[in-house]
Amino acid sequence: MTSLQTDGRVADGRLLTVEDLRTTFATERGPVCAVDGVSLTLDRGQALGIVGESGSGKTVLSRSIMGLLPSTARREGSIRFGDQDLLGPNAPDMSRLWGREMSMVFQNPMVSLNPVMRIGEQIAEPLRIHLGMSRRDAKATAIRLLRDVRIPEPDRRVDQYPHELSGGMRQRVMIAIALACGPTLLFADEPTTALDVTVQAQILELIAEQRAERNMSVVLVTHDLGVVAGHTDVIAVMYGGRLVEIAPTKVLFSQMRMPYTEALLQSIPRLDQKSHTRLNAIPGRPPDLHDPPRGCAFAPRCAFARDRCREEAPPLATAENPDHKFACWYPVGSPEYHETKERISAGLEIGSTS
Amino acid sequence: MSDAPHLRPDIDAVLRVRDLVVEFPMKRGRRVHAVSGISFDVARGETLGIVGESGCGKSTTGRAIMQMPRPTSGSIEFESTELTALGKRELREARTRVQMIFQDPISSLNPRRRVRDSVLDPLDIWNRGTVEERASRVDKTLEEVGIDPQRAHDSRPHEFSGGQCQRIAIARALVLDPTLIICDEPVSALDVSVQAQVLNLLEDLKAAHGLTMIFIAHDLAVVKNISDRVAVMYLGRLCEIADPDRLYDRPAHPYTRVLLDSVPVPDPSLGRATTAITGEPPSPISPPTGCRFHPRCPAADERCRVEVPEMTEIEPGHHVACHHPLVTPVTISS
Known part of the structure; x- marks a missing residue:
């Protein structure tokens, strides 16, 4: 149940409902379906x-929701944000939602910040445009925001240019800009990919802290299962433009059903493995969206794929836990899965004795 | 010491x-x-x-x-x-x-040359063996890193994925033994x-x-x-x-x-550090x-x-x- 504040903003409950979203790009080589029938929901305060x-379509999905797509893109399906229908005939002007309702922290702060503009002005810009603040108030707020994102000496930093800041500091500035107008939904697209591991930990901690403080919803887009494991409530796994598994974070890691999710987790080297542990690499590579495979997009690389997988795309089915959905004909734990697994291990044994 | x-x-x-x-x-x-x-x-x-x-x-x-x-x-x-x-x-x-392999596989290969030629180059420069020996050495090395030599003969780096380009860069590093x-x-x-x-x-x-x-x-x-x-x-x-x-x-x-x-x-049960x-x-x-x-x-x-x-x-x-x-x-x- 969604409850609204006096200003019409969602205070509690369901914030975002995406239904059967398809985003298609017109390209020289024909249309490419980058997001193919994705449905998901997000509550206020949830990550x-x-x-x-x-x-995989993860970036296009978040940009489709925010309406940040090039003119060659077409969106179908439905996106409801609070009580507004973002794709319907009465869709609001997105620029009125940007900043105040939803904002985005981009991956690369080096290219996302304007190199010839003081960082204070870049933080003040959305405050002046979206909230109509005066120049003086906006600057004071910018300094407060810099303090919020733990930038030392905010009074001095506010007048500096991006090149005078380190990579981690610039990403903090990006977060300050995104937080400036107090959004209810923050998208963070690979916010730590360009950063060192110690700084990454600091930035993720900062986003988590701000989320709790502001009861903000966060969508964290990443290729790193380690990053989402510690910082989200729900995880959606995408492959070839489709949602292939979605579950509460703990459920996903303990009861994953989609062989892709399992293979992905097993292919990453882990700190708790002994040195020289043979990695379970996934053969092949992600599909070409210009020419997507028939059936399940992962089938050509999947050890458990059967004829049906190559013919017919599996729908998103519900697992024992009603919040857990996966798209697979022969999921982890099914009789067919076990049969294949036994065959593989028997084959390996024969191989090792010969 | x-x-x-x-x-x-x-x-x-x-x-x-x-x-x-x-x-x-x-x-x-x-x-x-x-x-x-x-x-x-x-x-x-x-x-x-x-x-x-x-x-x-x-x-x-x-x-x-x-x-x-x-x-x-x-x-x-x-x-x-x-x-x-x-x-x-x-x-x-x-x-x-001593050979080196770099981070960005696509930009470490010459985009205008067929990738097989990029792998062959070191052998040509150092005049190793006959032309036939070089060719077979290149093909063998490409096969070893999992690249089809025929495809490498016909294609340029942009026709390969990042992972494949890194394999090609590895082949080039390996070819001089x-x-x-x-x-x-x-x-x-x-x-x-x-x-x-x-x-x-x-x-x-x-x-x-x-x-x-x-x-x-x-x-x-x-x-x-x-x-x-x-x-x-x-x-x-x-x-x-x-x-x-x-x-x-x-x-x-x-x-x-x-x-x-x-x-x-990647394990939520361990909690957040x-x-x-x-x-x-x-x-x-x-x-x-x-x-x-x-x-x-x-x-x-x-x-x-x-x-x-x-x-x-x-x-x-x-x-x-x-x-x-x-x-x-x-x-x-x-």
């Missing part, structure tokens, strides 16, 4: 992780 | 680096202290992993071994040849036995599912060719997986060096501990005195501010440069 490799 | 007890004078070393210093001049007489006196050796058939954050000097170290650019001071002995003393011609010759391969972040630009393929391939090639490797990366889990020995760098200095299982189980340098604690673990450290590394233009980690170290005291810690052995094969190591040295009786 959703969207995990996928390059070309 | 007492100042560098982590060096192993008795081993069959492919590479011995002593007191390597690399500085880059700046305006007004200032200098970037990229690498400030590090020493290490790499045994034949060993993979040395070098980890650290951006700006710690790990890539500069790799490039200094190749003499690009030549180091400011120090000694680099490769198979008993002092590389720093070589003239241009001898150095070119020596470089055929080098002794040492220096990999600088070879998998960090690749998708996670492809990263494992390339790591497994490097392990296989190392075994098949008896290669010695230096593997430079920021990802601690990747480095642990592939290395026989791991060196941790911070701001141009070596903090700690040990075999990976020991180093990751019992880090002795507070910086190594911080690095390990910062790695996000709290931020282990604040701030960022200081500038290598004016590095801190004493231990370079002291301004951010929770254990730092007056001694750390003044005195540069020397490498000491705290357990067999585990060396740390710290006045207050987290692991108490094993006292050897008698």
